[in-house]
Amino acid sequence: MSRIRAPKLPQNYPWLNTDKPLSLESLKGRVVILDFWTYCCINCLHVLPDLKFLEQKYPDSLTIIGIHSAKFENEKDVENVRQAILRYDIGHPVLVDSGSRVWQQYAVRAWPTFKIIDPEGYIVGSVSGEGKRDVLDEIIGKLIEEHQDKGTINFSEVSSILEKQKQPLTTPLAFPGKVLADSDTNQLFVADSGHHRIVVSTLEGEVLHIIGSGKAGLIDGSFYEAQFFAPQGMTFDAKNQILYVADTENHALRKIDFTTQQVETIAGTGEKSSQISPHSGVARETRLNSPWDVDKIGDRIFIAMAGSHQIWLLQLDTGMISTYAGTGAEACVDGSLTESAFAQPSGISTDGNELFVADSE
Known part of the structure; x- marks a missing residue:
């Protein structure tokens, strides 16, 4: 059976996270994985911890190279890719494949896709999708x-x-992902996503609270002890002085109580769910998948669940959480709640009667 030699990587394209372009010839003797990704794809972001695990396990024999092949026009901008590398703390070299030439040479069809190259420079495998750490390992x-x-x-x-x-x-802020203003209490809530914390100020900018230690983690407790991991959307209950937060990379929802100055996890286990089909369960025992934004109506919190391409509902009075809309298929389908489909919903708001969703992809 004939072996296929891996196509050469262009040296005249922009390379990031490295002081010089890399060639497969110079990497002979190492296992190379090409990660075809694009920074607006939630599935591509989900595999980054897996790649970091593999890099740390095989530091002397594995090289991972990100091949950034853009889906949208703005993703072709080199500076935007650089900022995404900083935002997601990517630690391997990245080739900016703006014209998708490398994508085509390697016959890639989906994000993310991994092409495995052996130490002699031959393609020996191809894997697509998330949740492939054990296979790659x-x-x-x-x-x-x-x-x-x-x-x-x-x-x-x-x-x-x-x-x-x-x-x-x-x-002072690092890649703030969301902002929420409350004119009645003269407060501005900022999800300081890159610093893994929530900053609260007056509408004039005077800092009132910094919530979270600044280290990525999932720890409840006081404003100083608590830890978040890239928090995003928020909704504020002014009557009870409670801020609800979509703690995106912890796959959890958190409650910030300004009366007691305590942070509490109210939904999610800290582990990403791999189940896409509509389901429900006790909120603290149910795995979530990258909740990106939240909005509160009465005792209900609606969640833009970006990772599973759905809208979810948390019942505060019962502590139960469930899929509210979306089959889990990544698509744009109108219709009933059970027939509809979204693609990485990342923002949600309400006028009290209807929900409005920013359906990102």
């Missing part, structure tokens, strides 16, 4: 063992200069 382990026996693997760590080393995040 097994392939990498077998390739290392095989090429150790052949004497064709070169164990050595490869270092590069990352964008965050060139452009440290020293600003």
Whole structure:
């Protein structure tokens, strides 16, 4: 059976997170994974922790290269890709494939797709979609063992200069994802997503509270002890002085009580759900999938669940959570709640009678 040699990577394209373009020739002796991604794709973001795990497990024999092949026009801008690398703390080299030439050469059809290249420069596998860490781990382990026996693997760590080393995040806010104003209480709530915290100020900008330690994590407790992970959308209950937060990368909903100055997890387990079909359960025992925005009507909180392409509903009085609208298919389908389909809904608002959803993709 003939083997297919991996097409060369262009050297004259923009390269980020590295001090020089990388060639497959220079990476001979290493396992290489090309991650075809685009920064507005929630599925592409979901695989980043898996890639970080693999990089840390095989630092001396694996190189991951992100091939950023844009879906939308604005994603072709190099500076936008650089900012996405900083926002999501990506630690491997990224080739900006704005014209999708590399995408076409490797016959890619979906985001994300992984092309596995062996230490001799041949394509030995292709995997698409999220949740593939164990599959990739097994392939990498077998390739290392095989090429150790052949004497064709070169164990050595490869270092590069990352964008965050060139452009440290020293600003008061880092990639704030959402903002909420309440004129009645003269308060402005800012999801300081890159710093993993919530900043509360007056409408004039005087800081009143900083909620969260600034470290990524899932910890309840006082404003100083609590930890968030890239929080996004918020909704405020002025009567009870409670702010509800979509804690996106913790796959959880959090409650900030300004009377007791405590943070509490009210939905989600901290682990991402892989179940897409409509379902329900006890809120604290049910896995969520990248909740991106929330809005409160009475005792109900509606959730833009970006990762599962659905709208969800949390009943505060019963502590139950369930799918409200969307089949889980990534599409644009109008119709009844059970027939409709969304594609990465990321914003939600209400006039009290109807919900309005920003259906991002």
